[in-house]
Every structure is written in C-alpha cells, then in structure tokens.
Amino acid sequence: MMKNSSIGTPEQLRDPNYTPPLLKAIPLGIQHVLAMFIANVTPAIIVAGAAGFGFGSNSPDFPELLYMIQMSMLIAGVATLLQTITLGPVGAALPVVQGTSFAFLPVMIPLVAGKGIDGMAALYTGIFVGGLFHAFLGLFIGKIRFALPPLVTGLVVMMIGLALIKVGIQYSAGGAHMVGKPEFGTLTSWACAAVVILVTLGLKFYARGMWAISAVLLGLIAGYVFAIGIGKLSPAAIAGSWNNASAFALPMPFKYGFEMSFAAIIGFCLMAVVSAIETVGDVSGITKGGAGREATDKEIAGATYADGLGTAVAGIFGGLPNTSFSQNVGLVAITGVMSRHVVTFGAIFLIICGLVPKVGSLIRTIPIEVLGGGVVVMFGMVVASGISMLADVNWNRRNMVIFAIALSVGLGLQLEPSALQYVPGTLKVLLTSGLLPAALIAVVLNLILPEELAAESTEEVSGGMAGHNPEVQPGE
Incomplete structure (x- = not known):
C-alpha cells in the first residue's frame, strides 16, 4: 500500500480533481x-x-x-x-x-x-x-x-x-x-x-x-x-x-x-x-x-x-x-x-x-x-x-414482524419454487427469485404499518426475542 505523504498534501488528497x-x-x-x-x-x-x-x-x-x-x-x-x-x-x-x-x-x-x-x-x-x-x-x-x-x-x-x-x-x-x-x-x-x-x-x-x-x-x-x-x-x-x-x-x-x-x-x-x-x-x-x-x-x-x-x-x-x-x-x-x-x-x-x-x-x-x-x-x-x-x-416488534414475514416468504419461495406451479410464467419468474417478493413485502409493510405497533405488546413473538429491544420489554 502506498503512503499518502509521498503522493500529495492532505488538501490535494481530499480533492477529487487532483492528479497524483x-x-x-x-x-x-x-x-x-x-x-x-x-x-x-x-x-x-x-x-x-x-x-x-x-x-x-x-x-x-x-x-x-x-x-x-x-x-x-x-x-x-x-x-x-x-x-x-x-x-x-x-x-x-x-x-x-x-x-x-x-x-x-x-x-x-x-x-x-x-x-x-x-x-x-x-x-x-x-x-x-x-x-x-x-x-x-x-x-x-x-x-x-x-x-x-x-x-x-x-x-x-x-x-x-x-x-x-x-x-x-x-x-x-x-x-x-x-x-x-x-x-x-x-x-x-x-x-x-x-x-x-x-x-x-x-x-x-x-x-x-x-x-x-x-x-x-x-x-x-x-x-x-x-x-x-x-x-x-x-x-x-x-x-x-x-x-x-x-x-x-x-x-x-x-x-x-x-x-x-x-x-x-x-x-x-x-x-x-x-x-x-x-x-x-x-x-x-x-x-x-x-x-x-x-x-x-x-x-x-x-x-x-x-x-x-x-x-x-x-x-x-x-x-x-x-x-x-x-x-x-x-x-x-x-x-x-x-x-x-x-x-x-x-x-x-x-x-x-x-x-x-x-x-x-x-x-x-x-x-x-x-x-x-x-x-x-x-x-x-x-x-x-x-x-x-x-x-x-431499531429491533422493535414492528420491525421484527416486517423482517420475519418478508424473509419467510421471499426465502421460502426461492427454496420451493414448485409452490408456484400454477402462477403465470412472468409472475413466477419474478416471485421465485425470492429477492423481489422479500423487497416488495418489506417496502410495503414499512410504509403501511403504523409506528404505534412498535410500542404494543406482541406476546406471540416466541422465545422472548422481543425482550432484546431495550426500549420495549416483554410484558409491557
């Protein structure tokens, strides 16, 4: 790796138009x-x-x-x-x-x-x-x-x-x-x-x-x-x-x-x-x-x-x-x-x-x-x-739900594409990529789910994982 000091001054090195x-x-x-x-x-x-x-x-x-x-x-x-x-x-x-x-x-x-x-x-x-x-x-x-x-x-x-x-x-x-x-x-x-x-x-x-x-x-x-x-x-x-x-x-x-x-x-x-x-x-x-x-x-x-x-x-x-x-x-x-x-x-x-x-x-x-x-x-x-x-x-309950659904659907469709065997060809290609359905679900849910959900109790989250968020403890 070349040393900066042999190339130019600090001001020159920060200048995109400088040519060493x-x-x-x-x-x-x-x-x-x-x-x-x-x-x-x-x-x-x-x-x-x-x-x-x-x-x-x-x-x-x-x-x-x-x-x-x-x-x-x-x-x-x-x-x-x-x-x-x-x-x-x-x-x-x-x-x-x-x-x-x-x-x-x-x-x-x-x-x-x-x-x-x-x-x-x-x-x-x-x-x-x-x-x-x-x-x-x-x-x-x-x-x-x-x-x-x-x-x-x-x-x-x-x-x-x-x-x-x-x-x-x-x-x-x-x-x-x-x-x-x-x-x-x-x-x-x-x-x-x-x-x-x-x-x-x-x-x-x-x-x-x-x-x-x-x-x-x-x-x-x-x-x-x-x-x-x-x-x-x-x-x-x-x-x-x-x-x-x-x-x-x-x-x-x-x-x-x-x-x-x-x-x-x-x-x-x-x-x-x-x-x-x-x-x-x-x-x-x-x-x-x-x-x-x-x-x-x-x-x-x-x-x-x-x-x-x-x-x-x-x-x-x-x-x-x-x-x-x-x-x-x-x-x-x-x-x-x-x-x-x-x-x-x-x-x-x-x-x-x-x-x-x-x-x-x-x-x-x-x-x-x-x-x-x-x-x-x-x-x-x-x-x-x-x-x-x-x-x-911020891993509150709202964001955990968005992540969980998007990941489950996207990764699941990618791993088991035959689940979409009756879906029209164009749509099937897009959905079985896994990436696009996961991205779409995450974007849509992030836009429509209310922020208030973050403060609500969601006791169905298993294993007490929600308790890892210091802002929202289980049982609140």
Missing part, C-alpha cells in the same frame, strides 16, 4: 482493479453456467462464455469512465468504480436457466430497458430514500447473498451441471475450493496492504496453481484456451437480438431501485471516507445517471448490469486518495483487458471448483454486509 504523479497514480489505479477484478467477471461466468454454456475450450458455446467475460471487463471500464470523467450531468466526478452487480443474479438466473443462447435476447433487452429506468431514477433518487431504510436495504442485501450461496457450494463441489453424477463433491473438488478459502482468509487476517486487499484474487491464483499441481487443470488446456481466443476484438451491438420479456423488464426495473440506493450509499461512503463531507445532490444524481447509462450500454453490447463497487469505497478510505483520475487509469486498464479476449480466455480456464472457493467467500461477505446494515435497525 503518474508513477504513483497508475499503480493506485491498478490497485482498484485488483480489488474488484474477480468479483466483476464472476457474475458472467455464473449466468453463462446457468444458461448451459459449455465450460471446455472445445465446447461450441465457449466463444459465448468468453464474450460475456470480455464484456464484463470492457463495460465496467466504460461505466467507470462515466463516473470519473463524466458526460454532461452523467457521472459523480468522484473515484467511483463500477462493476458487474451480484444483486441482479437472482433475477437473471431464472430468466436464462437451461435456455442457452435462446435466453440471451430477452435477458439483454431487460438489462437495456432496466438501465434506462435506472438512469431515470436519478431525477428523483433523493425523494425515494425514505422508503428504503436499513431494515429494507439490509434485508435485500442479505437475501442476495442467501440466494447465491447455493451457487457457491455447487461450484465448489464441481458445478451445477455435475449434480447427481459420481464426480460431484469429490475430495479433489473440495480440496481446490478449500485452498482458495484458506489462502484468502489467511491473507485477509494476517497480511497488510495490497496483499490483504487482493486476498480473493491471490486465493484464486493459489487454487489455480494447486489445481494444476494435482492434475485438475493441464497446461495443454490452458494453451488450448489461449490459442482459441483472438488477440483483439470489438464488441458487437445487439449480438443476441432483441426480445421483449415482461418478466425480465419488470425484474430489472425493480432491482434498479435497489441498485440505485446502493450507489447512493457508496457515493456517500466515498465523500465521507475520502473528504470528510456529505455527498452533494449533484454527485448523487450524477452517479445514478452513470449507473443506469452504464447498465443500458451493457444491455446493448452483451454485458451485465453494473453498479458501484463497495470494496473500492473502502479502498479510497484506506489509501486516503480521493483523486478520480486515479480510478480513470484503472478504468482504462479494464477497457484494454476487455478488448483482448486472450485475457478472458485465461480467466475461463479457472476450474469451477477453484472459482467456487472464491464465490463462497464473496457471497458470504454479501450476507455479512446485509447483516451489518441490519445492525442499524
């Missing part, structure tokens, strides 16, 4: 990329796997998977440039790093499950329309924040993680496509995942600076080397993947066509609200951690415009929904460098990687079990982040 010397700024920009690189490309691999794209370099679907990885890097770079360089009112003019969002996965996976390329047109049309709606939210984002207190946002973030943990376990055991086969859950599969988890934890807790910040990336590299060592991955397979990828390729607009799907459009528009609020929180975190001030309305609106426009561009060229990356917010606070131009260098690096498919070809050779170890950590951290947000909630 290039020899310092470029490594700092690469540092931002390393902190988010794996999390940025992982959703593309998960969506491709859900669609049924082949995982081997000889698979006919391999180019599609490679293209999705490539677009994850390219669009993240473009969307980040919108935030740092700005385009009229679009962009916060702050060091906001954009990347592919995990939040949309519970909506995307049911849309493409087992459909292969046939499911891509509806997916990307939904992403495009949802992105435009997301940008539209910038006009009044500040006015709807009252409807999304920590009770709602914390529940939603936690539900995102809970919905994805199953994916992490399946990947660690060999992949969803291997479920039911003798090769699923073998000792070698779990060993690859375990190496990643152990190395990541070791670096997170016992290392400092860049070693700790890049813990997941370094854990995956360790797992990758381990997989080669035990014969899980051969050098020939790596070479084959590398040789089958071109050295340079431009994105293709509407590569998968255009297909209107109400389930996709409604799902992405609803999730855009959650993503917009997440971005507001990240922008506030950057200004507080880097400059010790609150974010302005102009910065929040600009960040939301860029968030949505970046997602719309992703829908055109085959990327996935983008959002601001919270881990990079923490990196700004750690380094104390508020310069948006530092992040611009990182964005340029991402764009270069996105234009070189050979970079994606190397990422694609990561054994699914190794990737599983990484996503177990990442998805677990998503759950932990949601719980951390819920710590700010």
Whole structure:
C-alpha cells in the first residue's frame, strides 16, 4: 500500500480533481482493479453456467462464455469512465468504480436457466430497458430514500447473498451441471475450493496492504496453481484456451437480438431501485471516507445517471448490469486518495483487458471448483454486509414482524419454487427469485404499518426475542 505523504498534501488528497504523479497514480489505479477484478467477471461466468454454456475450450458455446467475460471487463471500464470523467450531468466526478452487480443474479438466473443462447435476447433487452429506468431514477433518487431504510436495504442485501450461496457450494463441489453424477463433491473438488478459502482468509487476517486487499484474487491464483499441481487443470488446456481466443476484438451491438420479456423488464426495473440506493450509499461512503463531507445532490444524481447509462450500454453490447463497487469505497478510505483520475487509469486498464479476449480466455480456464472457493467467500461477505446494515435497525416488534414475514416468504419461495406451479410464467419468474417478493413485502409493510405497533405488546413473538429491544420489554 502506498503512503499518502509521498503522493500529495492532505488538501490535494481530499480533492477529487487532483492528479497524483503518474508513477504513483497508475499503480493506485491498478490497485482498484485488483480489488474488484474477480468479483466483476464472476457474475458472467455464473449466468453463462446457468444458461448451459459449455465450460471446455472445445465446447461450441465457449466463444459465448468468453464474450460475456470480455464484456464484463470492457463495460465496467466504460461505466467507470462515466463516473470519473463524466458526460454532461452523467457521472459523480468522484473515484467511483463500477462493476458487474451480484444483486441482479437472482433475477437473471431464472430468466436464462437451461435456455442457452435462446435466453440471451430477452435477458439483454431487460438489462437495456432496466438501465434506462435506472438512469431515470436519478431525477428523483433523493425523494425515494425514505422508503428504503436499513431494515429494507439490509434485508435485500442479505437475501442476495442467501440466494447465491447455493451457487457457491455447487461450484465448489464441481458445478451445477455435475449434480447427481459420481464426480460431484469429490475430495479433489473440495480440496481446490478449500485452498482458495484458506489462502484468502489467511491473507485477509494476517497480511497488510495490497496483499490483504487482493486476498480473493491471490486465493484464486493459489487454487489455480494447486489445481494444476494435482492434475485438475493441464497446461495443454490452458494453451488450448489461449490459442482459441483472438488477440483483439470489438464488441458487437445487439449480438443476441432483441426480445421483449415482461418478466425480465419488470425484474430489472425493480432491482434498479435497489441498485440505485446502493450507489447512493457508496457515493456517500466515498465523500465521507475520502473528504470528510456529505455527498452533494449533484454527485448523487450524477452517479445514478452513470449507473443506469452504464447498465443500458451493457444491455446493448452483451454485458451485465453494473453498479458501484463497495470494496473500492473502502479502498479510497484506506489509501486516503480521493483523486478520480486515479480510478480513470484503472478504468482504462479494464477497457484494454476487455478488448483482448486472450485475457478472458485465461480467466475461463479457472476450474469451477477453484472459482467456487472464491464465490463462497464473496457471497458470504454479501450476507455479512446485509447483516451489518441490519445492525442499524431499531429491533422493535414492528420491525421484527416486517423482517420475519418478508424473509419467510421471499426465502421460502426461492427454496420451493414448485409452490408456484400454477402462477403465470412472468409472475413466477419474478416471485421465485425470492429477492423481489422479500423487497416488495418489506417496502410495503414499512410504509403501511403504523409506528404505534412498535410500542404494543406482541406476546406471540416466541422465545422472548422481543425482550432484546431495550426500549420495549416483554410484558409491557
């Protein structure tokens, strides 16, 4: 980790428009990329796997998977440039790093499950329309924040993680496509995942600076080397993947066509609200951690415009929904460098990687079990982040009832989708995501239930849990 004193004065470091010397700024920009690189490309691999794209370099679907990885890097770079360089009112003019969002996965996976390329047109049309709606939210984002207190946002973030943990376990055991086969859950599969988890934890807790910040990336590299060592991955397979990828390729607009799907459009528009609020929180975190001030309305609106426009561009060229990356917010606070131009260098690096498919070809050779170890950590951290947000909630009886009903219905429908077998297709896709019904229930109940309920006796709460609220004791 670079020391602040060698980069600029305290006043300069708090200025988003300050540009550190290039020899310092470029490594700092690469540092931002390393902190988010794996999390940025992982959703593309998960969506491709859900669609049924082949995982081997000889698979006919391999180019599609490679293209999705490539677009994850390219669009993240473009969307980040919108935030740092700005385009009229679009962009916060702050060091906001954009990347592919995990939040949309519970909506995307049911849309493409087992459909292969046939499911891509509806997916990307939904992403495009949802992105435009997301940008539209910038006009009044500040006015709807009252409807999304920590009770709602914390529940939603936690539900995102809970919905994805199953994916992490399946990947660690060999992949969803291997479920039911003798090769699923073998000792070698779990060993690859375990190496990643152990190395990541070791670096997170016992290392400092860049070693700790890049813990997941370094854990995956360790797992990758381990997989080669035990014969899980051969050098020939790596070479084959590398040789089958071109050295340079431009994105293709509407590569998968255009297909209107109400389930996709409604799902992405609803999730855009959650993503917009997440971005507001990240922008506030950057200004507080880097400059010790609150974010302005102009910065929040600009960040939301860029968030949505970046997602719309992703829908055109085959990327996935983008959002601001919270881990990079923490990196700004750690380094104390508020310069948006530092992040611009990182964005340029991402764009270069996105234009070189050979970079994606190397990422694609990561054994699914190794990737599983990484996503177990990442998805677990998503759950932990949601719980951390819920710590700010006043756990009175009213809020406990809202949380309980929203969690029970949302998680229950996700775990048992067959309970909705008679529900029309569009509505079924939305409800079985688990995330959307939980969010909707939490928002509606939070708006309509009277605050007086918090002070009323609700003795039916079992186990005396209500008594944990110091303001309302059992029996009052």
